[in-house]
Amino acid sequence: MRISVKAPAKINLTLDVLAKRPDGYHEVEMVMTTVDLADRVDMTLREDGEITLDCSASFVPDDIRNHAYKAATLMKEKFQVRQGVHLYIDKQIPVAAGLAGGSSDAAATLRGLNQLWNLGLTRDELAKIGAEIGSDVPFCVYGGTALATGRGEQIAHLGAPAPCWVILAKPPIGVSTPDVYGNLRVAQIDNHPDTKQMLQAIATQDFSLMCQSLGNVLENVTLSLHPQVKQIKDLMIASGADGVLMSGSGPTVFALVQKEAKVHRIYNALRGFVKDVFVVRMLGAQDGEILA
């Protein structure tokens, strides 16, 4: 018996940090949406009770350090499941990119095992388990578009933003989320995004207001550590992007573009500068569907 689940990447349309919490995490307020760049997680039932994992990207861990493996272990222990599973991850999302690839693989694994092991859990119950794996996993369990608060695990669903093209560009560096948060001085943040205005832009599918409302307080930290990120931002703006922002803790930068003619110009300009460039669409309110 085998199930395959798509694990879409996410981008942050806003990312605000409000305070440092006693538990070492930060209080965040972020609007996230999924895009149609996705990993695929294949899950094959194992009667011997073992959990094993293979990944198409050799540099991604294939043991308990892999978030998908962690998800399977958590589900097996919580529900005393006798069977095991072999996980195969077809890696398409750049790693350590600010696109929550690992979190999305974990969320896809939770959703697929719920079906493969006939656990009958609700989406909310899966999201609660996801919060034990990482702050982005609950959002990835639901997919679509949402406002995430707390450390990122409290989710308020939103409607689909105005449809547009999204061009993702990742410079050849990996950025560690803990390092970026560790370098953030919350008291010195002077560019808090207007989250309410972003919510209004999404509710009214107002593309230009959405572009004006983009904001990510982690950007300045990552830009100061990695100048290439600013170069990509400047190139996207110079090539005519309607909106530009770094996603999550970076280093991926995305451009929002409404007219397809502009997409080619921006894509070609970026291709001369970075290898990892993707032209994708927002998934709006859909989620990573479960395939046969």
Ligand SMILES: C[C@@](CO)(OP(=O)(O)O)[C@H](O)COP(=O)(O)OP(=O)(O)OC[C@H]1O[C@@H](n2ccc(N)nc2=O)[C@H](O)[C@@H]1O
């Ligand atoms: C920055 C964001 C924004 O979407 O995404 P990515 O850039 O990773 O995609 C997330 O907050 C990343 O979430 P995630 O990658 O799940 O982080 P976690 O594993 O929970 O935490 C990794 C580390 O980041 C820091 N962290 C994360 C979330 C948060 N609200 N406050 C924090 O301080 C902590 O140091 C934590 O130990």
Ligand SMILES: Nc1ncnc2c1ncn2[C@@H]1O[C@H](COP(=O)(O)OP(=O)(O)O)[C@@H](O)[C@H]1O
């Ligand atoms: N399934 C996975 N896919 C990618 N990276 C993973 C996965 N599981 C664990 N990791 C580890 O998590 C880190 C990157 O996680 P990822 O979600 O790709 O980054 P980000 O949260 O910035 O989007 C890397 O250190 C990688 O080794």
